[in-house]
Amino acid sequence: MTTIHRLLATALALVATAAGADTWPSRPITFIVPTAPAGSTDIMARMVADPLQRALGQPIVVDNRPGASGNIGTEAVARAAPDGYTLLMQYSGYHVGNPALFPQIKWSPTKDFLPVAMVMRAPHVVAVSGKVPAGSMKELIAYGRKKEGGLFYASAGNGSIQHIAGELLARQSKQPMTHVPYKGSGPAINDLIAGNVDMFITTPPSVIGHIASGRMKALAYTGSKRHPSMPDVPTSAEAGLPGYEVESWFAVFAPAKTPPEVVAKLSAEIRKIVESESFRRKVDEQGAFATYMDSAALGRFVEQELASWSKVIRAADIKPA
Known part of the structure; x- marks a missing residue:
């Protein structure tokens, strides 16, 4: 292939990618949840999926794939086509805890995923x-x-x-x-x-x-202060366990190499949802905090969390089984 042919092929590929991003979404989207129904990750996926499908004009199917401490569902998204039609509603324990607990897992939290947006933080x-x-x-x-x-x-x-x-x-x-x-x-x-x-x-x-x-x-x-929805529940410190603070977060991720235009559009629409009064009220009623982070901020946060939880797991000598 000549240099001109290679340049033409590259140009055509870029045009095709841009065109695909411009027309996205043109069919239903799947939100994979790596836990069983009724848990917090599942609840959050459905709370985001309902308004998001109205905003995007396409159905969003919540697909629960529990098992192997979240690794089954997470790996399914890591291996999915990076076209914006398969997304992951992820629980922090799996995303930043599993890499330290399961050295042989077949996915990387940073290499196989693009961060889209954080939606909620929740002390336990x-x-x-x-x-x-x-x-x-x-x-x-x-x-x-x-x-x-x-x-x-x-x-x-x-x-x-x-x-x-x-x-x-x-x-x-x-x-x-x-x-x-x-x-x-x-x-x-x-x-x-x-x-x-x-x-x-x-x-x-x-x-x-x-x-x-x-x-x-x-x-x-397990937060630093009581939550308004549970005013009678003491903090860990008040209950006699000073320093015992545990917090999870929930965020949307896409497979690596998903077009940046798609990630940007998703993140922008999710921001509108998370910052809406109705969403914040629902999350508050659930005893948690609606929290938005864009793709870049979430990426930096994931790196920090990976280092932090790795230290906790090693210090406590926690084993997966």
């Missing part, structure tokens, strides 16, 4: 089954020390932030605990309500309704 809540005879963290720890096998705590999978949060709590409280991993928050919540496990340290959106109904009890909020 220490939720216990309504059947647990404890109304405070002090009473829970005392109960666990008397209970055979100690406290049984649920997580959305080995290596999830919920798993890490439980290990950190066990170390800080010097409390024996047994980790029970599930394929997402939904199954964990069902077993917590049934009393099959004692505790679930998770983001509020997936449990706040059950707390209000009395099927669960919230003993501590």
Whole structure:
């Protein structure tokens, strides 16, 4: 191929890419969620998908692909065509925790994805089954020390932030605990309500309704201050665990090499949603905080989080199984 032919081929490819970006979206979009239905990641995907599909004029299908601590769904997006029609609603525990926990994973949080936008940040809540005879963290720890096998705590999978949060709590409280991993928050919540496990340290959106109904009890909020939607729930420090702060975030990512015009359009539309009064009110009601970050800011934040959580995981000697 001559130099002229190569230049023409490159020019045509650029034109085709630009044309594709200009007409995007022309068909339905899939939001892959690497967790089971009913968890915070699933709730957030649906809260964003509904207004986003109206803004873009195309249906958005939420596709739950739980398993392997989020690696199944995450890898599916990493390997998807970079055309803007397959996106990832990601949970921070998977995106910045899994690389340190699972050295053999087949995806990279920085090489295989383009950050699109952050949508929510959420400190966790220490939720216990309504059947647990404890109304405070002090009473829970005392109960666990008397209970055979100690406290049984649920997580959305080995290596999830919920798993890490439980290990950190066990170390800080010097409390024996047994980790029970599930394929997402939904199954964990069902077993917590049934009393099959004692505790679930998770983001509020997936449990706040059950707390209000009395099927669960919230003993501590792992933020630096109380949340307006749960004014009676003490912070970790107020509950006797100073320094025990755990926060998750949720963000949209696209496969690497997705056209920048598509990423920019997505990010701009998501910003309108996240900064809207209706979205902020819904997130506030869920015990979390609507938080927008654009692609560049989210990319920098991911790098910081990767370094931070890697240190936490190593320091606590947390293993995936």
